[in-house]
Amino acid sequence: MVAEIGQFVLILALITAIFQGVFPLFGAARSSQPMMRFANNAAFVQFLAITGAFICLTIGYVTSDFSILNVTNNSHSLKPMLYKISGVWGNHEGSLLLWSWILALFGLAVAVFGRNLPDSLKARVLAVQGMIGVGFLMFILFTSNPFERIDPAPLDGSGLNPLLQDPGLAFHPPFLYLGYVGLSVTFSFAIAALIEGRVDPAWARWVRPWTLAAWGFLTIGIALGSWWAYYELGWGGWWFWDPVENAAFMPWLAATALLHSAIVVEKRDALKNWTILLAIVAFSLSLLGTFLVRSGVLNSVHAFASDPARGVFILIFLIFVIGGSLLLYGIRAPMMKGGGLFAPISREGALVLNNLLLSTATATILLGTLYPIFLDAFTGAKVSVGPPYFEATFLPLAIPLVIAMAVGPFLAWKRGDLAGVISRLTFALLLSFLLVGFIWWQQTATPVMSLVGLGLFAWLLVGSLLEWSERVKLFRGPLLSSWRRTKQLPRSAHGMTVAHIGVALVILGITASETWQTEHLGVMRPGETVSVGGYDFRFDGAETVAGPNYEAVRGTFLASTNGGKGVYLFPEQRQYSTPPMETTEAAIRPMLSADLYTVIGETDGTGGYAVRIYHKPFISWIWIGSFVMFLGGALSLSDRRLRLGAPRRARRQKAATPDLSGAKG
Amino acid sequence: MRLRFLIPVATFAGIAVVMWYALFILNLTEIPTEFVSRPAPEFSLEPVPGYGPGLAQADLATGKVVLLNVFASWCVACMAEHPIFMELKAQDTVDIYGLNYKDTPDAAAQWLTRHGNPYQRTGMDLKGRVGIDFGVYGVPETFIISSDGKILDKIIGPVSKDMFEARIRPFLNGAGS
Numbered sequence: 029m030v031a032e033i034g035q036f037v038l039i040l041a042l043i044t045a046i047f048q049g050v051f052p053l054f055g056a057a058r059s060s061q062p063m064m065r066f067a068n069n070a071a072f073v074q075f076l077a078i079t080g081a082f083i084c085l086t087i088g089y090v091t092s093d094f095s096i097l098n099v100t101n102n103s104h105s106l107k108p109m110l111y112k113i114s115g116v117w118g119n120h121e122g123s124l125l126l127w128s129w130i131l132a133l134f135g136l137a138v139a140v141f142g143r144n145l146p147d148s149l150k151a152r153v154l155a156v157q158g159m160i161g162v163g164f165l166m167f168i169l170f171t172s173n174p175f176e177r178i179d180p181a182p183l184d185g186s187g188l189n190p191l192l193q194d195p196g197l198a199f200h201p202p203f204l205y206l207g208y209v210g211l212s213v214t215f216s217f218a219i220a221a222l223i224e225g226r227v228d229p230a231w232a233r234w235v236r237p238w239t240l241a242a243w244g245f246l247t248i249g250i251a252l253g254s255w256w257a258y259y260e261l262g263w264g265g266w267w268f269w270d271p272v273e274n275a276a277f278m279p280w281l282a283a284t285a286l287l288h289s290a291i292v293v294e295k296r297d298a299l300k301n302w303t304i305l306l307a308i309v310a311f312s313l314s315l316l317g318t319f320l321v322r323s324g325v326l327n328s329v330h331a332f333a334s335d336p337a338r339g340v341f342i343l344i345f346l347i348f349v350i351g352g353s354l355l356l357y358g359i360r361a362p363m364m365k366g367g368g369l370f371a372p373i374s375r376e377g378a379l380v381l382n383n384l385l386l387s388t389a390t391a392t393i394l395l396g397t398l399y400p401i402f403l404d405a406f407t408g409a410k411v412s413v414g415p416p417y418f419e420a421t422f423l424p425l426a427i428p429l430v431i432a433m434a435v436g437p438f439l440a441w442k443r444g445d446l447a448g449v450i451s452r453l454t455f456a457l458l459l460s461f462l463l464v465g466f467i468w469w470q471q472t473a474t475p476v477m478s479l480v481g482l483g484l485f486a487w488l489l490v491g492s493l494l495e496w497s498e499r500v501k502l503f504r505g506p507l508l509s510s511w512r513r514t515k516q517l518p519r520s521a522h523g524m525t526v527a528h529i530g531v532a533l534v535i536l537g538i539t540a541s542e543t544w545q546t547e548h549l550g551v552m553r554p555g556e557t558v559s560v561g562g563y564d565f566r567f568d569g570a571e572t573v574a575g576p577n578y579e580a581v582r583g584t585f586l587a588s589t590n591g592g593k594g595v596y597l598f599p600e601q602r603q604y605s606t607p608p609m610e611t612t613e614a615a616i617r618p619m620l621s622a623d624l625y626t627v628i629g630e631t632d633g634t635g636g637y638a639v640r641i642y643h644k645p646f647i648s649w650i651w652i653g654s655f656v657m658f659l660g661g662a663l664s665l666s667d668r669r670l671r672l673g674a675p676r677r678a679r680r681q682k683a684a685t686p687d688l689s690g691a692k693g
Numbered sequence: 694m695r696l697r698f699l700i701p702v703a704t705f706a707g708i709a710v711v712m713w714y715a716l717f718i719l720n721l722t723e724i725p726t727e728f729v730s731r732p733a734p735e736f737s738l739e740p741v742p743g744y745g746p747g748l749a750q751a752d753l754a755t756g757k758v759v760l761l762n763v764f765a766s767w768c769v770a771c772m773a774e775h776p777i778f779m780e781l782k783a784q785d786t787v788d789i790y791g792l793n794y795k796d797t798p799d800a801a802a803q804w805l806t807r808h809g810n811p812y813q814r815t816g817m818d819l820k821g822r823v824g825i826d827f828g829v830y831g832v833p834e835t836f837i838i839s840s841d842g843k844i845l846d847k848i849i850g851p852v853s854k855d856m857f858e859a860r861i862r863p864f865l866n867g868a869g870s
Binding site: 268343350357415 | 695698699701702705706708709711712713767795803806807
């Protein structure tokens with residue numbers, strides 16, 4: 029019964045979405061209030077319907093209703109409750125349902141929070157959201173129905189891939205989708221602007237918070253995914269340049285670029301066309317990311333089961349959405365009026381450089397990800413483009429980007445003074461050279477890239493702090509007045525500093541863990557001790573333990589520094605029964621200075637076990653830094669200006685000057 | 694209408710056409726190779742540290758059919774086919790030689806320690822020169838080498854069980870007769 033209700037409300041949602049995609053557009057073209065207002069109600073109904081469908085599927089999973097094919101394929105009655113629930117979106121059909129639900133949620137958010145938006149803009153934005161919804165709901169209903177029944181129902185399900193039974197992964201897709209779908213809102217705003225033929229600073233003020241939110245969620249989603257890979261795959265790697273990872277990384281890069289270019293539109297009314305293009309591209313990359321791995325076009329370790337019928341639908345959908353929006357851009361963008369002028373050396377110039385580097389990086393990653401398809405098409409070869417390519421192309425773009433990141437915030441709008449800025453950054457330059465010199469003096473054999481990474485870390489960290497302290501006039505007057513300035517400084521300014529510091533911390537984590545990692549790989553017998561990275565690891569033996577739906581060999585390690593009490597680590601090698609599969613559960617002791625990482629493997633038959641022990645200095649900072657970046661985004665999002673942006677637009681509307689070039693933010 | 698604004702849509706159209714082609718026209722792993730039935734090119738390589746003697750052209754002419762597997766520690770697809778090679782080694786079905794492609798010695802050795810070593814011999818092609826001589830497009834690729842050291846066929850992409858039965862097994866059986 030529950031499946032039929034779910035199916036029914038999904039069809040209802042599709043019909044609503046079709047209406048939502050059509051009527052408000054007509055309404056906006058003919059200035060018909062009722063038709064435009066209809067968008068709000070449609071968004072609300074669509075949200076309710078998809079929520080209903082999602083609840084139905086969740087009930088199916090929680091009650092282990094194996095008459096639903098999707099539940100049979102992806103769940104098992106013995107699975108812990110958390111993974112029964114996360115199993116709802118841990119598969120192709122369910123994850124699409126989650127996608128559509130978040131899309132409807134954001135549609136509703138625009139309808140509710142967008143009270144101050146002009147009717148026509150809001151109607152068009154919601155209509156575009158509706159059309160995207162139509163595509164997704166049709167895809168679900170016609171090719172990937174989560175509510176399909178199976179008769180006769182089997183006694184038990186075939187289980188969820190054990191690799192995916194993990195708390196990190198339970199929450200990774202929802203965050204990623206919040207990011208992907210958040211970009212759909214900026215996309216809808218971009219399309220609405222193209223239809224209206226008008227972009228003004230108030231538009232940018234609307235787009236920026238949505239981009240910020242999407243960017244923040246993407247940051248968390250990607251960080252969770254790489255954290256999962258780090259501790260679950262059992263070899264301590266955290267980024268593999270896999271197509272699916274790239275699929276999430278490309279929209280993140282594009283969103284980062286969009287975040288910065290939207291500032292220029294808002295403050296200086298320039299870069300409008302570029303910002304619109306970025307908004308379209310960012311969402312297009314999200315769609316590509318969602319679909320590439322499901323279409324059968326690309327093979328990947330993450331790939332969902334692919335099915336040719338889906339491939340056709342996906343391609344048509346992508347052509348319609350991406351091709352259609354880019355065509356609209358090609359036709360309408362030339363009519364947009366350009367805005368304020370600026371010198372190359374200026375805040376705008378720095379942001380343009382940021383955009384150039386970020387979009388080039390995105391393009392090279394896109395090229396590397398699609399290259400196998402192209403090669404396949406032209407020569408028939410199937411290959412995997414590996415990290416050597418991505419490292420060789422990404423790093424040369426990332427390095428100047430980070431250098432410019434410290435400089436940009438110092439530059440004035442319109443025309444900046446580079447020499448003056450560099451003199452104000454002398455301290456940062458000095459400190460980074462000191463750090464690099466010290467490291468090199470300690471260990472002359474340090475690879476050049478490690479020195480560059482550490483230098484960049486110090487440069488960006490100190491540079492960001494300098495810029496912030498200059499703004500609040502720290503130590504240049506009474507502390508009290510600095511405190512007052514701190515409170516007066518817009519939160520978006522604090523947010524920028526925090527986010528940039530986050531990037532610096534990520535650089536520290538990556539560089540230090542790559543440079544100073546030490547490890548021990550080999551067979552150990554109970555009682556043996558090895559020393560790795562200044563810690564003594566004593567192996568106390570292994571035993572077999574039973575989990576709820578697996579059996580595991582659990583090793584016991586005692587890690588201690590000389591004389592210290594030490595910590596116990598319990599790595600496991602799990603053998604799941606449904607589906608039969610082995611997973612490695614690394615035992616990790618995360619610390620700020622380093623992670624202790626232990627893995628237990630096969631027994632050699634004579635009491636010894638193959639073990640892997642790593643000492644990874646500063647690696648936690650990769651994830652701490654990502655979280656700090658997210659915090660920066662959140663801080664910026666809480667800026668009063670963004671919340672109050674809309675009423676200002678309403679006032680300007682009354683002034684009846686649609687083109688507000690040169691308006692100060 | 695200014696044409697430069699159409700560049701994005703034109704780019705996308707190109708991508709879409711190729712994706713369309715990839716989806717409907719292409720059929721995965723088949724490839725005509727100009728190397729078939731030719732002797733393997735001449736080469737001589739150092740082994741992955743700790744993993745057996747090095748690998749040279751002469752080592753491939755062994756009097757029986759062998760496999761030459763091109764692998765790298767950075768290659769995700771290699772992990773997918775690796776268990777199959779381990780199984781082949783355990784059952785002593787066929788000798789496999791490993792050509793480590795554009796890797797670093799440390800990373801390759803670690804990778805073999807982690808995932809097991811199915812190879813009789815390994816050779817490190819650090820710069821990819823030997824790979825070019827063999828006509829390697831990417832990783833993984835698996836060459837089937839005849840008893841007198843000629844290339845019989847090659848499989849592009851990860852080897853699956855089915856693929857082994859369909860494309861490698863016939864050569865092994867044929868060699869016995």
